[in-house]
Amino acid sequence: MSLFAELELPPEAFALADTLAALPDAAIEVERVVAAEDILTPYFWVANVSAEAFEAAAGDDPSIRDVRRLDTFEEATLYRAEWTETIESAVAAFTRVGAVILDAVGQHDRWEVQLRFDDRDQLVEFQTYCADNDVDFRIKRLYEVASAHTGRQYGLTEKQHEALVAAWEAGFFESPAEATLSEIAADLDISQQALSQRMRKGYDGLIASTLVTEHPGDE
Template identity: 35%
Template sequence: MSIDIADAEEMPDAVTDTDGDRAGIRSVADGGIVAQLRLDHPDLFLRPTLKRTADVTVEPDYWTAVDADRTLVFLTVYGTSFDEFETALGTDPTVTDPVLVDRYPDRRVYRVALADRTVTFTAATADVGGRLLELSSSRDGWLIQLRFPDRDRLVAFNDYCRNRDISVTVDHLRVSDDEDDGVVALTEKQQELLTVAHEEGYFDVPRGISQDELADRLDVSKSAVSQRLRRAIGELCGSTLS
């Protein structure tokens, strides 16, 4: 079996390597837009469960298509209201066949299958040329951070959401440039949490404030504080130690 390769001279945006040869790969690595958005829709993946279970944070681990009609999603759920979460998950019309896969003191891992009626956005993100940087649940749907190569791709994603009645709320936008080196800046809420935590002595020994008190101060759940701290510290370590 032979594979036809398009003439390199006809390929758009081909990359030139250091020897001047043409390489058959397009680059959208420089510049772009990073957007933090909140998405909501009654039939959005897990939305009914998220609406009924406020004191957990859900982070999808990965999707896998096992056949043409069945997609499985693995979820890590942080918090304390696991019984409440499982009750809601068992009646959630956006998923089928929920299974508890692993159990830990502070989190549980579940596997679910997407229902036919489920509204999703991950495939659309890739289809318009975007990249998913961060995805976690919030009290009003899903909190996502995406990178688009240019404004047109962001507009295309917004059009996809609007055509399906998916509510899009913009937390913040920033322009990525050649100086980013692939490091994603902390979100505004991560910055706010780290600022309050530092000022109130969370990182002191002994601690001057607990996660419960931080949650009360910021009017969010304890699980949200825990995960926001973990992601923010992870971003800082990644940009500092890499």
């Protein structure tokens, strides 16, 4: 049975530690990670700092390379990059054992990461690798999906589930809406951009899991 873990890591144990140290106000949220030929390519949003400041700091950061700006909005900028191979990092551990990164949010003092492990053996392998390579982390929560009636069944992470339910309970989907995104974001203590991204990714997961049988790119 799959295991889901919520971890807290110091920046130096994950990625972009130098960047986050140079830009303490920055907030980084990984949207997805693509793996091809042993290269991990994260797509991530950067908020609370200018694109120019982030790019200058990231250019000197040894944990990441080939940073490319994809889209710029008022509240955040979307990037694509490559994680470098650093054995003393949790990214290397995730790659080695095959764990799936579901969500990752970085601030100047920590990363909060949600993972899915195929089974307990994979989790033990991850813990062993981290211990052998002095990778620091703390497990905040570890759980299995014991019921089919959960957000996980429909392609949702816990944060996406929380965002969609909060919006529904606040009356955001009523016509006219009874609450704004900014009000809901304030209740959840996150930025409006973060809420918007979680809801958008949640919609994508729900549609993929319930309304279609093939991805548009499938033959």
